[in-house]
Amino acid sequence: xxxxxxxxxxxxxxxxxxxxxxxxxxxxxxxxxxxxxxxxxxxxxxxxxxxxxxxxxxxxxxxxxxxxxxxxxxxxxxxxxxxxxxxxxxxxxxxxxxxxxxxxxxxxxxxxxxxxxxxxxxxxxxxxxxxxxxxxxxxxxxxxxxxxxxxxxxxxxxxxxxxxxxxxxxxxxxxxxxxxxxxxxxxxxxxxxxxxx
Amino acid sequence: xxxxxxxxxxxxxxxxxxxxxxxxxxxxxxxxxxxxxxxxxxxxxxxxxxxxxxxxxxxxxxxxxxxxxxxxxxxxxxxxxxxxxxxxxxxxxxxxxxxxxxxxxxxxxxxxxxxxxxxxxxxxxxxxxxxxxxxxxxxxxxxxxxxxxxxxxxxxxxxxxxxxxxxxxxxxxxxxxxxxxxxxxxxxxxxxxxxxx
DNA sequence: GTTTTTATACTGACCGGTCAGTTTAGAAGT
DNA sequence: ACTTCTAAACTGACCGGTCAGTATAAAAAC
Numbered sequence: 001x002x003x004x005x006x007x008x009x010x011x012x013x014x015x016x017x018x019x020x021x022x023x024x025x026x027x028x029x030x031x032x033x034x035x036x037x038x039x040x041x042x043x044x045x046x047x048x049x050x051x052x053x054x055x056x057x058x059x060x061x062x063x064x065x066x067x068x069x070x071x072x073x074x075x076x077x078x079x080x081x082x083x084x085x086x087x088x089x090x091x092x093x094x095x096x097x098x099x100x101x102x103x104x105x106x107x108x109x110x111x112x113x114x115x116x117x118x119x120x121x122x123x124x125x126x127x128x129x130x131x132x133x134x135x136x137x138x139x140x141x142x143x144x145x146x147x148x149x150x151x152x153x154x155x156x157x158x159x160x161x162x163x164x165x166x167x168x169x170x171x172x173x174x175x176x177x178x179x180x181x182x183x184x185x186x187x188x189x190x191x192x193x194x195x196x197x
Numbered sequence: 198x199x200x201x202x203x204x205x206x207x208x209x210x211x212x213x214x215x216x217x218x219x220x221x222x223x224x225x226x227x228x229x230x231x232x233x234x235x236x237x238x239x240x241x242x243x244x245x246x247x248x249x250x251x252x253x254x255x256x257x258x259x260x261x262x263x264x265x266x267x268x269x270x271x272x273x274x275x276x277x278x279x280x281x282x283x284x285x286x287x288x289x290x291x292x293x294x295x296x297x298x299x300x301x302x303x304x305x306x307x308x309x310x311x312x313x314x315x316x317x318x319x320x321x322x323x324x325x326x327x328x329x330x331x332x333x334x335x336x337x338x339x340x341x342x343x344x345x346x347x348x349x350x351x352x353x354x355x356x357x358x359x360x361x362x363x364x365x366x367x368x369x370x371x372x373x374x375x376x377x378x379x380x381x382x383x384x385x386x387x388x389x390x391x392x393x394x
Numbered sequence: 395g396t397t398t399t400t401a402t403a404c405t406g407a408c409c410g411g412t413c414a415g416t417t418t419a420g421a422a423g424t
Numbered sequence: 425a426c427t428t429c430t431a432a433a434c435t436g437a438c439c440g441g442t443c444a445g446t447a448t449a450a451a452a453a454c
Contacts, residue, residue: 028314034440045441114303116224158367159364175352193390241429243429244428248428
């Protein structure tokens with residue numbers, strides 16, 4: 001498992017993920033060629049197909065990997081916290097994640113609301129898993145009276161998820177000079193006000 | 198200029214716009230073929246090239262047309278209103294626009310934050326024009342004391358623009374059964390709270 | 395501990411299909 | 425008459441995917 005071979009392979013896969021994520025974030029899935037990905041990762045084209053069944057499967061595994069990390073961060077963030085604090089922790093976790101994996105966040109924002117693509121089903125499912133963590137928090141907050149009773153859990157959860165994405169990526173793309181703390185503070189302020197009972 | 202011939206031509210261009218917008222919203226620019234667009238518009242492929250210089254130019258003109266309409270709606274919405282009311286009117290106008298041109302909104306959301314594409318410059322410019330209308334409102338609101346003094350005009354304006362997009366499109370894609378009035382009300386509630394001095 | 399074998403990881407030229415864009419001769423609309 | 429559109433064939437670049445062959449590290453055989 002940790003012998004030289006599988007470590008080498010895992011390393012190659014990781015490099016391919018990184019290359020693919022950057023290129024797809026910039027250009028989109030269709031505009032990114034397998035040759036591009038291979039070149040940026042510093043491997044031959046055949047290596048891509050040795051490690052992944054197809055371009056689509058590479059992308060799907062990439063999505064699974066990336067959103068899996070986000071979901072894990074979400075779970076860790078809310079662990080044991082009361083609803084109001086958990087909500088703030090979620091916002092912080094999301095922005096922290098976006099800061100660390102900016103290209104992946106950009107990619108998500110661009111591909112999240114597409115329809116009629118092969119990998120759409122996969123993405124929809126993964127999105128659901130991440131949002132479910134938010135929804136659990138909102139639900140328990142509404143139940144305990146910590147959050148407004150008239151809050152629609154589903155809408156609020158997906159709105160929270162999407163708003164964090166769009167505000168953060170907009171900041172990354174259009175005003176990267178601004179410190180992220182400002183964005184985080186602004187977003188927290190918004191969420192705090194909206195969460196007022 | 199308004200003779201039968203140019204009207205006919207304008208009609209064809211319109212049909213091509215509609216076809217292109219729907220397909221690109223679903224699949225993205227690169228995954229959409231010119232043959233697809235021609236077929237959906239019910240014209241011959243040659244007609245596409247009779248009316249537009251290239252696929253890219255078609256898309257750029259599409260962006261100009263679509264965002265031009267949005268900017269005009271924005272201007273009409275804020276006309277003569279005091280800042281706070283103008284802000285609410287902007288939200289209403291944006292959602293109204295998205296409801297009418299849902300495919301274009303979806304397309305915008307997917308292509309807005311891309312980098313390294315030929316038409317990126319065009320889109321950036323057009324985005325700026327639309328957001329400038331919002332910014333003017335926010336700026337005068339801050340100046341007159343109707344809006345919080347610590348509000349960063351640039352961030353607030355682009356956030357407002359992006360949030361409307363993402364919340365509305367998310368609703369369109371993931372919970373289309375929900376009436377838009379709910380979404381509008383929720384968004385207005387958020388903006389109202391955030392705009393509180 | 396040196397040689398031989400095997401499994402795994404990678405290479406890059408190549409193939410078949412796809413797609414943007416062109417061309418052409420003519421039909422239809424105004 | 426003039427503009428707009430059609431239909432269909434064609435070109436050439438590009439791209440996803442394949443495959444015969446190479447490299448390398450670990451294991452087996454000696």
